[in-house]
Amino acid sequence: MHGASVGESLSLVGLVEGMIARGFSVLVTTGTRSAADLIGARLPAGAVHQYMPLDAPRWVARFLDHWQPDLALVAESEIWPNTVVALHARAIPLLLVNGRMSEQSFAGWARAPRTAKALLARIAICLAQTRDDAERFVRLGAPRVSVAGNLKYDAAVQPADRQQVAYLGDMIGDRPVWVAASTHPGEDAAAAEAHAALKDRFPRLLTIVAPRHPYRGGDVAACATAHGLRSA
Template sequence: MRRLYSLAWWLGLPLVLGRLWWRGRKEPGYRAHWLERLGFPGAGQSGRPTLWVHAVSVGETRAAEPLVDALLAAYPDARILLTHMTPTGRATGRALFGHHGERIVQSYLPYDTGFMVARFLRHFAPRVCILMETEVWPNLVAGCAAAGVPVALVNARLSERSLRSGRKMGRLMTDAASAISLVAAQTEADAKRIGSLGAPVVTVTGSIKFDVVPPQSALQTGAWLRDQIKKRPVLLCASTREGEEALVLEAWQRVAGKPADALLAIVPRHPQRFDEVEKMVAARGLTVVRRSQLGQAVADGVQADVLLGDSMGEMFAYFAACDCAFIGGSLMPLGGQNLIEACALGKPVLVGLHTFNFAQATDEAVREGAALRVPDADALMAAAVRLLDDEVARAAMGAHALAFAGRHRGATLRTVERLRALIG
């Protein structure tokens, strides 16, 4: 099965590289460092022991922050090799960890062929491979086993939908799961699903995302944003996905009773869609100001209907500046996004029906009064207007959100303790 899988990779490689180049039209980062994806690392070797953490994109990289910081503190002679699959993930890693200098090395993960993985492993010789959340690649795991590199899947999650997909891959996935040395799962349900694929050692450590601390710089940026917005009530739609912005904008224009000076802030999940969303807002006759132009717009006296968040790595700042937040990816069957950051800042949270990627955290937040689930965009706007109009309700929900976030901290410490046996 794995040989057939590898053959499929080689046969499809021209199409994969063509798609990479095509995506580079809108996001030039896809055309940079492309040799790394073929197993030719740009980063140099080092005399330091190397601990490898793979965080595929933005969300996983931000979630890895407490773990990376804890590993740097626990192993002061080691360096962290941080790999990604997307340029936005790489940029996020650079923003979060660039101040560590030579102790952090970044690279793209090579495509999952035996040759590319083996070359990558020979170059870096990592002491451990730590995969964040869901990233299990059959040849990567097999290559690590052959090279004597233990593999850990941490902050692990697996939805029922992903479990069904994994089972369809048969032995390809079960062989990979059985070769993972340690799985540190977010929840009991995640642990049970991953264990059913054959992972031999599965433990529950909780979600590392609860341990992410809002950087002081992000809070300062949030205060600046709030100063520009002044006292206007703000609904933030965070990490929206394609198709959701249209639903949000139509419902925003239809909703009755919203404060006359209310501001809708939209932060698309993917930066290549910033221009598209700006045109979408303007086409509906609404005045849109981009976050990158906000200071000048305020100085010019422009009163925006919609603030477009066109920056990366500032989600904490946007949460700090809003009055209530909708978490995108949940109005459509896309699985939702992480609501923990909003809760950690004491913001009332609204989510749609589709949160299967963060099911337990979202369900608990709803049960504990930190979040409210809405069936559609119209219900979202009706709930948002009620919260914007009711300071007491907002404060109560925000207090529940803070308590919810605080109760679940500690996963990073538990994870590092379990990793020690693998790292040595």
């Protein structure tokens, strides 16, 4: 079962728990350190974590030889060509769960229609988040598509320290707050500029920037300083 990053992998936790309850042994793979750290703490007994191998035939083959899965599930849009082909060659069913196909991704795949169709034909079923996602999969040639909704809406709320939550609430008080969540490089400046544009109208405005990858915290603070803003 594969989820590339934090959001994708967390959306799979409920599926992992359900499969373990039915007697399956589950291997969960991720592609980022932050996802590995988080999912490792959330997996129930009976599930293990490994990093996803590079999508090269040799490494994929060694990975499959070692783990010998009976079924493979990938989340959202993780369609890696060599992995898809290798699973199909070994008659290991591949399911795309929480499937997502944005307009931008669709345009990219549409430039190689034969490749897209050949890969999607090797997926046992695509369980799409929305009708729009499902339609794009079908237009690219996926033969078996169904709309199943978004697994992220079913994910359990992440545990939080209630004392810390109360402490933050006391610190914020009645200040107006807005959050720039899951930011990537280049987007922090936009948040700083938005704060600068609003601070005269809302003198006590608090802007919270939550970068997609926590290791970027120093970059966010430096960006705020460069815009003449205080950060904590």
